[in-house]
Amino acid sequence: MVVEEMSAGGIVSKVATEVSPSVVGITNLSLDGNLFDRDYTETTGSGVIIDEEGYIVTNNHVVKNADRLIVTLADGNEEDAAVIGTDARTDLALIKIKVDNYVTPAEFGNxxxxxxxxxxxxxxxxxxxxxxxxxxxxxxxxxxxxxxxxxxxxxxxxxxxxxxxxxxxxxxxxxxxxxxxxxxxxxxxxxxxxxxxxxxxxxxxxxxxxxxxxxGKVRRPLLGIRILGEISQGEADLKDLKQCCGVIVEPIIGGTAYKAGIRSRDIIIQVDGEQVKTALELEEKITSKAVGETVSIVIARLPFIGEGQVQVKTIKVKLSE
The missing domain is CATH 2.40.10.10 (Trypsin-like serine proteases)
Known part of the structure; x- marks a missing residue:
């Protein structure tokens, strides 16, 4: 599609024509009431066909607690869907319908x-x-x-x-x-x-x-730690840390971080050469890796009162699941 040669309205119309067949309606039927007086509660949402095998991505909350899922295709046909897997953390779910005829999958962009x-x-x-x-x-x-x-x-x-x-x-x-x-x-x-x-x-x-x-689930790599807090710029200055900020951690006893040498109240300041300032940044850097991958963690370890200087160490940790 050559976007520059079309009006704004023409572009949207063309996109809608191309993509709409990939978008489906999803009806979530969940049973409620008692054993002798049961009825369905109905909610609706949307989904997107992502391949010719009938896989559809949608939100986790759209399919949550469903006793039956009905997918309405662009041509009006209805198909029952099975839940392949859900992930509450990202509010995503994958469902699948039986495909008798060709369906139009969406093409992923970057x-x-x-x-x-x-x-x-x-x-x-x-x-x-x-x-x-x-x-x-x-x-x-x-x-x-x-x-x-x-x-x-x-x-x-x-x-x-x-x-x-x-x-x-x-x-x-x-x-x-x-x-x-x-x-x-x-x-x-x-x-x-x-x-x-x-x-x-x-x-x-x-x-x-x-x-x-x-x-059927999302495999997320784990470092094997608990977050105790974060170090701000001001706190870093007070503690004589050469690098700003970091995340104070507690290793889980027997976990991969503990076995690798991370100790209570160590401050993680880098992961694979990239600075870490907040707990969220630490989580994002770890979850971007694969289970079983080894990461390079730089920690600052504060001395006991009156004992020496801040130690900075690089520790290799193999991520678990």
């Missing part, structure tokens, strides 16, 4: 290449299946927006001014080439962020989906 101000299109089912595959357009308003879910998980999202409403959750955010660059989530957007839409970056989606396909 969310790391997004820039603020770039045009985007959101496609989903706002307010239920009556408005299936509705299209809104806007721009990327922000990147790496740090937000926290109801479960207390913090992660970074794409912010957009394209309208994302109830029912849009699990729908597609695409660039003006029609590439999938995010999965929309209303769950986070609804928590006091009026007028803002948020999407889970496609590169993160791909990593989660790959694990859900292989293992």
């Amino acid at each position: 969310s790391d290449r997004l820039v603020v101000g770039q045009g985007v299109v959101a496609i989903g089912n706002p307010l239920g299946l009556r408005f299936a595959r509705s299209v809104t357009s806007g721009v990327v308003s922000g990147l790496n927006r740090l937000l926290t879910t109801e479960e207390g998980f913090a992660f970074r999202l794409i912010q957009t001014d394209a309208a994302i409403n109830p029912g849009n959750s699990g729908g597609a955010l695409v660039d003006l080439e029609g590439k999938l660059i995010g999965i929309n989530t209303i769950k986070i957007a609804a928590q006091g962020y009026e007028g803002m839409g948020f999407s889970i970056p496609s590169n993160q989606v791909r990593r989660v989906v790959d694990d859900l396909k292989k293992y």
Whole structure:
């Protein structure tokens, strides 16, 4: 698609035509009531077909507690779906339908290449299946927006001014080439962020989906520590640390960090040569690695009162699951 040669409206229309067949409606039916008077509670959301085998990515909260999932395709046909795996931490889920005929998968784009101000299109089912595959357009308003879910998980999202409403959750955010660059989530957007839409970056989606396909869960590498706190610039100066900031940790006895030599109240200041200032930065750097990978951790160890100087050590730690 040659974007420069088309009007803004023409671009959005072309993108919508190309991508809409990949967006599905999802109906979540969950049983409630007592044993003798049971009925279904029905909620709806969206999903995106990601391959010709019938795999669909959506939000975890869209499929949560489902006794039955019904997927409505672009042609109106309905298929029951099975849950392959879910990940509450990223609010993502992978489901699958039986494919009798050809389905149109979305093509993943590279969310790391997004820039603020770039045009985007959101496609989903706002307010239920009556408005299936509705299209809104806007721009990327922000990147790496740090937000926290109801479960207390913090992660970074794409912010957009394209309208994302109830029912849009699990729908597609695409660039003006029609590439999938995010999965929309209303769950986070609804928590006091009026007028803002948020999407889970496609590169993160791909990593989660790959694990859900292989293992039915996300395999996250663990360092084997507990976080005790963070060291600010002022505290670093007081403690005579040559490098600003860091994360105070407690190794889990018998864990990989403990076996490697990390001790209580050590301050992690680098991971694989990159400075660590906050607990979130430490978590992101570790979770970007693979289970079984060995990482180089630089720690600062404070001396006991009246005993010597701050020790700086490099410790190799093999990440566990």
